[in-house]
Amino acid sequence: MQDALEDADVYRTLLESTRAIPWKIDWATMRFAYIGPQIEALLGWPQGSWTTVEDWATRMHPEDRARVVDFCVAQSQAGVDHEADYRAMTRDGHYVWIRDVVHVVRNAEGEVQSLVGFMFDISERKKAEEELLRLHRELEQLSxxxxxxxxxxxxxxxxxxxxxxxxxxxxxxxxxxxxxxxxxxxxxxxxxxxxxxxxxxxxxxxxxxxxxxxxxxxxxxxxxxxxxxxxxxxxxxxxxxxxxxxxxxxxxxxxxxxxxxxxxxxxxxxxxxxxxxxxxxxxxxxxxxxxxxxxxxxxxxxxxxxxxxxxxxxxxx
CATH class of the missing domain: 3.30.70.270 (Reverse transcriptase/Diguanylate cyclase domain)
Structure with a gap:
């Protein structure tokens, strides 16, 4: 028992020492069972303020919300692992590009039991992609x-x-x-x-x-x-x-x-x-x-x- 507790502490320490933000949602209640403390450093929202999936959805850019929520719900219901990119709102009203990588966990009967995943800050990658797109359009215009x-x-x-x-x-x-x-x-x-x-x-x-x-x-x-x-x-x-x-x-x-x-x-x-x-x-x-x-x-x-x-x-x- 002691070994199991120690292992759990080690895993948690490893998860919380990465820049990726681990999380888990209980499918039946649609509530966060866990979210890493790194979330506060990234978005400003306290770890304890992430209670339900509504907190996740409402802290998303309005232009992304319907698309991302509908996609994630459909994929989760189908039991399909998936990824989604969207702009998450910070506590001070700015936005950060996030990539959510989601794994669907099923029980012995094959029913969806929970969702676990990682949030990654991809803001710099998005900036680079947008700059490349701008340069491509500029070159296309010049051509x-x-x-x-x-x-x-x-x-x-x-x-x-x-x-x-x-x-x-x-x-x-x-x-x-x-x-x-x-x-x-x-x-x-x-x-x-x-x-x-x-x-x-x-x-x-x-x-x-x-x-x-x-x-x-x-x-x-x-x-x-x-x-x-x-x-x-x-x-x-x-x-x-x-x-x-x-x-x-x-x-x-x-x-x-x-x-x-x-x-x-x-x-x-x-x-x-x-x-x-x-x-x-x-x-x-x-x-x-x-x-x-x-x-x-x-x-x-x-x-x-x-x-x-x-x-x-x-x-x-």
């Missing part, structure tokens, strides 16, 4: 952004074109594209230098971004001196107005061009198209068609807009 102008890049445009094409096919709403190419940009760089050329691109990108403000609109640098606007739920009349605003916006910037074949300030040529995806029409065919319109505008004298509509692959006009 979708043009480094010079700060607007979307070709990769972002390609991704969104596929998404919006599918949505337009589903909804039956029109989808429009505007491809804008700065006229005689090589000559501009030759006459004014590449630093001035970069500034020209940034100013035009800023102007275009101000024209397409709806959440689903995309303004991207398409490559070199080309920009593209992806405009969901935009019909032929609306996109013509936006295209004209692009031409006017470039003109209003009044960027001097010392070697243009068109004007003494920077101008742009535009290909503009509207599609209502139908049948075998593909987004790539639509994009290629609008790109051909751009080159028609350039070969037709530059500083102009060329438009077309697509209802089926063979219906460009």
């Amino acid at each position: 979708m952004t043009d480094g010079l102008t700060g607007i979307a890049n070709r990769r972002m445009f390609d991704t969104r074109l596929g998404t919006e094409w599918k949505e337009a096919r589903r909804s039956g709403q029109p989808l429009s594209l505007v491809i804008l190419d700065i006229d005689c940009f090589k000559q501009y760089n030759d006459a004014h230098g590449h630093v001035a050329g970069d500034e020209c691109l940034k100013r035009i990108a800023g102007m275009l971004g101000a024209l397409a403000r709806r959440p689903r609109d995309v303004v991207a640098r398409f490559g070199g001196e080309e920009f593209i606007l992806l405009l969901p739920d935009t019909d032929e009349n609306a996109v013509r107005g936006i295209a004209q605003a692009c031409v006017d916006g470039v003109a209003q910037l009044r960027i001097p061009h010392g070697d243009s074949e068109v004007h003494d300030v920077v101008t742009a040529s535009l290909g503009v198209g509207t599609a209502r995806p139908d049948g075998d029409t593909t987004a790539r065919e639509f994009l290629a068609g609008v790109d051909r319109l751009l080159y028609a505008a350039k070969s037709g004298g530059r500083n102009r807009i060329e438009t077309g509509n697509w209802h089926r692959p063979s219906a460009a006009r």
Whole structure:
């Protein structure tokens, strides 16, 4: 008997000397049979204040409570060992990330008798995970952004074109594209230098971004001196107005061009198209068609807009 008591004291000492917090709940009464004194150092709540599972549940972040409680109860009823991560409230109103590792103890008849487990402070791990997630999102955003102008890049445009094409096919709403190419940009760089050329691109990108403000609109640098606007739920009349605003916006910037074949300030040529995806029409065919319109505008004298509509692959006009 003495040996058993000594062994129990040794086990308790070992449990209470770890950073993990041991606990036990009687299943029939839903009351704590034991919780380690380390709980007070971690959360501030006295060891004796942990009486029932209600104390555990109410000291949990409201956003986590229903999810965690429902999960733990269901797993315990099924006799399945489990783990749960949640934010536990400290006595002074702050929160600590906890991982509860739960073992279900059954009696000889296979009925749930008690729950025993450990609480672990995983706050530092969560901070590290959140920082990694933030960095991942930041890198993902950078991978979708043009480094010079700060607007979307070709990769972002390609991704969104596929998404919006599918949505337009589903909804039956029109989808429009505007491809804008700065006229005689090589000559501009030759006459004014590449630093001035970069500034020209940034100013035009800023102007275009101000024209397409709806959440689903995309303004991207398409490559070199080309920009593209992806405009969901935009019909032929609306996109013509936006295209004209692009031409006017470039003109209003009044960027001097010392070697243009068109004007003494920077101008742009535009290909503009509207599609209502139908049948075998593909987004790539639509994009290629609008790109051909751009080159028609350039070969037709530059500083102009060329438009077309697509209802089926063979219906460009």
